[in-house]
Amino acid sequence: MRLILALALLLAPALRAVEPFFAAAQQSGSITLRLHPVEGLAPGTPRLVTFGMPFLRGSVTQAQLAQVRVLSGSTEIAAYVEQLTPWRHVTNTSLDGASVRVARIQFNYTFSVSYPNAEDVTLEWGQNNRTSSLPSLTNPRSGWQQVTTAPWVAADNVWEPQVYVLLPKAWTAIGALSARRMDPLDNGVALVRENPATNDAIATWPGYTERDHAQHNNFFSLINEDDAAVTAPNQCPFKTDFEPWLYDRAGAMFALYLRSGNFKHLREAVRNCTFYKGKLYSNTTTPASAIGGFSLKDPNPAAGVDSKYSYNECLAYHYWLTGDNDVYNAMDWVVQCQETNAPNSQWSPALGFWTERSVAFKLLANVILFEVKGDSAARSRITTQTGHLIWHQNGAAGTSPAIPSAGRVDGGLYHYGSQHGDGTASAFLASSWMSVLLQDAMIRAYAFTEDTNIAAFIRRMGNFLRVASKSDTAHQYGGGALYYVDYMMRYDGVSDVRSTGEEEHSLEVAAALAWSWYFSELTGAPDPAMKTMADHCYDAYDIGVNYWIRPTGPASGLTAYRVTPWRKYGWEHRPSGSLSWLMNQSGGAANTAPTITPVANQSVAVNTSTGPLAFSVGDAQDAPGALTVSASSSNTTLVPNNPANLSLGGSGAGRTLTVTPAPGQMGSATITLTVLDSGSLSANTQFTLTVTSGPSAPAFGSTPPTSATAGSLYSYAISVSGTPTPTLSATGLPPWLTLNGNTLSGAPGAGDVGVAGPITLTASNGVGTPAQQVFSITVSAAAPGESGGGGGCTTSESVRAIGAAWALALLALSRVALRPWRRQKAR
Structure with a gap:
């Protein structure tokens, strides 16, 4: 038994204040994607990769999908990107459809490795x-293959992608898909099945991590990979029996993957989901009342179907994570099955059958359908059904006979034992662990309504569960007294059905109590007794985990990690993913975002850095040293996103950033500094970095001609560099040579034959030492006959003589040409 109070005191400084239901939007960022090929794919051939990328609410608009890029190193991969599902809201039109929840991304990738290895992209x-896009979406199934390796055969019609895309567990756990925030699986959990003898020897794990190890290890028993020595009668009969599928077997596997990021977990979730979808009666089934029913449970559709085996949560996760359209229509089938066959969400004493479990799966199916498709009928049913359940929790006013109000424990949805099929037939009672399923559906409904009445429903459910949790020694684990729930409790708190085995529901009850406590804080009606009871129930679960580990079991043909009954994995782990996220909060004042001071815009010369840029961080709840700071660049060509180019320093509240642009690169980039607190709230500041050529000393880039000919033009186009632009000056110029701007030119005469110089050209701009060129020009005499006239006339005289001759010739021609015109004029 954990020393709860002692631990609470020890851990108090590390506990977070209650956090917002939704994680803060992240308008920019990057994550690493692990591309995992399946067996049999040879390297060197392009493979079609399709997956869904979840975004937190408010992070990315549909137009901003143009800035979604896939990078291999610094090289962009051509990709097709589209909105698969927007964030929806039942009542708030400003949120409904305003941002992207899941983007479908597709690209081609050529591996250099093969299974079991994987490669990463960003x-x-x-x-x-994005600068490189694919023109259209290729059917994702073009990159899928049928699974025919054991335990699957072709007749099972199980398919999987040739390339699985694994998202970081810290990203999938944050709540964009499950609509509930979770902690990632503890880093101490192995990727493969862990040694049962090692785990059995650890009676109690730190915090809530025993749940993490159990969720992972029991999964292997679920898929018959616990131990090769386990005999067939002790293996899970999931291909032939309906029982393992109750409580959404595939959905529970997806719930595990969302916390783990593990390839094996995702692969089995996808395979099991495609098998499950193939066992649902399609929309062509006769009679129509069987559509969406589960054929393993009800092999004869005409005989009726059991709606509590019909789920679309697993179908939604499959659709969102793989981008596969095959399951899209099946989500409607499930809702049709629920609406046709589940009991009315509005309880009445006259109903022949009513349970929390049945109406929970009915509501959940409608919420999921609305999330995926925005279905208007589902939207309306969410409002109607949640209203019915709130009315019922309030006492079902107007019914006759009425649920007694005197002595009634608030929170439960009481109904007759005869309607439930268990307990005293004439008594008003409610089921504890079935109420957990109902609360789970209402939490999902809250995510897309943010209805304060639903929030109150969730909070009040914890009061019922707290009273239903009682301490005794009648449990099967042995030892001292433990808290665990009644199966059925009457409206006045009296146990109606309390039997050995109900302790097997301790994990999900603990999670439900934690949710109720969280909403008590969120709604301003804190009830710490709920959190205390959640810890008590987790203690019972903690002991039960070790009770069911049998390290020597395989020697007798049994599993080492026992899961009994098989459906237990679904009832435990599908609704309890948020347990540690909830319990590691302290309550009280709500968590507030950290702060970060601005940094002024910067300008540096090429091939230089900024030097340390100082800024400060702070937070009302966390010590400054506990805050995490990151930096990113909008122009990764100019400033790559790596520590060598964005170097963070400092400690505590005083931090620094040194930006070192890539060598030889110029331009501008927006640098974003982000500070993150322990509650996943963040703040950021941005500044612009401009990289210019910078001040530079003058330098000549040309060589002067050093020869000239008398009577011919000499010209030197001077090339000089430097910032600012250098000024040119010259000394030692002969009379015939002139400097005009960047051109040195002139024509030497016959009398200039010889050497002119030395000539000194000087370039200066105030930076460094002025540059100089010192040279001489040798002037040669013109070749004989080049003067253009006799009698030893000079070049200028020859030019004048030639010009006069041309003038006389043009005058004569003009007179001849004018004579006919004059004669015509005289006539």
């Missing part, structure tokens, strides 16, 4: 526009 958003 996904970037909110920084640079």
